[in-house]
Amino acid sequence: MSIPAQLPAWITRIGVFDLETTGVDVTADRIVTAHVGVLDRHGREIAARDWLADPGIPIPDGATAVHGVTTEHARAQGRPAGEVVQEVSKALRALLAQGMPIVAYNASYDFSLLANEAERHGVPALVDPQPIIDPFVIDKAYDRYRCGKRTLSVVAEHYAVPLDGAHEASADAVAAGRVALALARSFAFPGTASELHTQQIAWARAQAASLTDYFITVGRLDPLETIDGGWPVRSVDAP
Template sequence: MTTADRLPHWLTRVGVFDLETTGVDVRNDRIVTAHVGVLDRHGREIAARDWLADPGIPIPDGAAAVHGISTEYARANGRPASEVVSEISGALSMLFAQGLPIVAYNASYDFSLLANEAVRHGLPALHAPHPVIDPLLIDKNYDRYRRGKRTLTVVAEHYAVPLDDAHEAAADAVAAGRVALAQARQFLLPETVHELHTQQIGWARDQAASLTEYFIKVGRLEPEETLDGSWPVRG
């Protein structure tokens, strides 16, 4: 049996999805670049599409330093945000309709920001995307006591997945998909992707509750505050 043959039967193809944005606020920040693709069971990308948007607001210098897209470049070369948001949502909906799970690292960030962008532009939003695979949640659940950061760059290296252009939407999306495939070979995942999706909802809730308790203990949150553990779209 080869390594690829040890994948779950439902993991023969996966969609991959990533956004680069103006910031980390899922309610108010905007999409700058996006990538949606499809990987086969060997991690080869067999379909892909990229977008560059004019977000309609200035891109902060800090965000531009991360993904390399300046306000001037986005205004000169990006397409209207409403068109980009509509097409990204449509591409994801098409993959879900085909029965493909979609991998997104820290999925509640990308799917929440996309949903809020859709509402902003008066477009149908993906309020309950399904099924989604989040390698960050899987890593935290199956290897919870490993020390160190859990950024995509660090986690990709842990699973021996190359990531040469971190914070570039296509590179991050493909790397996240390959990390998910590596995890599926290493860990005993549920019998179906729908069961995995449901379990991740609980993992996200539990991880948020644990982090809330820690932040209150160290003074980063007030006792009455809580972190939103909704997944894959934050409430």
């Protein structure tokens, strides 16, 4: 671990973003809940907004078991999906317009699914949001050989970040932001969030290539298949 001589300037205020969804397919699955907030340098949330959407399709039991939202509840209490997608995108754009980095854990999932939802509902998509801070990618790059899983709950515990209410969009978003702050205090990051964003593009691509090779070796992928290493947005191809 290389202790930074100076903390990066972006640590003073960061956006945080998380989605809970109907599944893990970024092209076909839909938003159920969303959270966008702002943390100060101490990890305190100083602004926040939550959304509950009616995704327009049934929420599978497996997804409900993760985030707790049933189809019936989403239909009764959720807002139209198109409105939620538009408002979440607008909130993220507003933070980025201020030059504020946005933290999202495994960002290529959340931003890719949001981009596909935007295409689906005729909302201008965030096709190249930046700067994005992704603790999932950064942790794997700076502490490559640490054993164990890299889920948010495991990584949060490793960096002594509390995570109460895992798989609630608000709890996950805030925990990811606090992990990002912990990482910035643990490792020597580049001077600007934009430089770190650029580095993450290359890291994510290399990590996807390495995982592709591993999955081919263990028989989870065919030799001609690859894992999309696009970051922070994979290819957008809404049905």
